[in-house]
Amino acid sequence: MSGMIRYTATALALTLAACSNAEPEKAPAEVPEQPVTAEPVAPPPAAPSPPSIGPTTGGDGSEIILTPLTGAEIEEADLQGELGCSFATAGAAPLLIAMGNVASKEPAFGLIKIGDYVExxxxxxxxxxxxxxxxxxxxxxTIRIALTGPATGGGESPPSPATLTFDRMDGAQRVFAGRWSCGP
Incomplete structure (x- = not known):
């Protein structure tokens, strides 16, 4: 049966070639079958560390690494409050997010991700x-958010340029540049 299909396909190709002014295509040379070998799969690239103003200084010498929070981590934390604020670097998910109530003496509660640990x-x-x-x-x-300029952009709650200064108990410190957004 496969011979009949091959004969029909060849006849159709020759007929089409004869109807056109083009020469019939040559069949590609058969490539000998080679064993398939699995290429080692490279691990996915590590998430880039957000831009910082400088390296970690002081402390025990270990780097302060902040990682953007995922939507699942934020949802799982179930932060309570009427309105929130977040700090993010350009084009990245937030490094810090917090929620609080308006006109409240209660604290605002938030999340930050240090390496792989959400705190x-x-x-x-x-x-x-x-x-x-x-x-x-x-x-x-201790994490300090300091505004470094006026809010930019439109809308109800435009972001302001800001820095996030992360201080670790051992005296290490690292400063990140980004934007601080507050509102609904």
Whole structure:
């Protein structure tokens, strides 16, 4: 049966070639079958560290590495509050996110991801205490958000250029440049 299909396909190809002014195509030379070998799969590239103003200074010499939070990590944390703020570097997911209530003396609670570890942090003053920057504390860490210029862009809550300064209990410090956004 396969001979009949091959004969029909060849006849069709010759007929089409004869109807056109082009010469019939030559069949490609058969390539001898070679054993398929699996190429080693390279691991996916590591997520790039967000841009920082400088390297980690002080401390025990180990690098401070902050990793963008994923949507699943933020959802799993179930942060409570009416409104929130976040710090992100250009084009990246947030490095820090926090929620708080307006006109509250209760703290705002947030998340930051240090390497692969998601840590909860808190800042006094609820949502209002975060609007112009804030100081968050966690286990052995202090994170300061400082606005470095006026808000840019339109909308209800345009972001402001800011820095995130991460201080570790051992005296290590690293500063990241990005934007601070607060609102709904």
């Amino acid at each position: 909860r942090v808190a800042a006094p003053g609820g949502f209002d205490g975060m609007l112009k920057g804030a100081t968050f504390s966690g286990r052995g860490t």
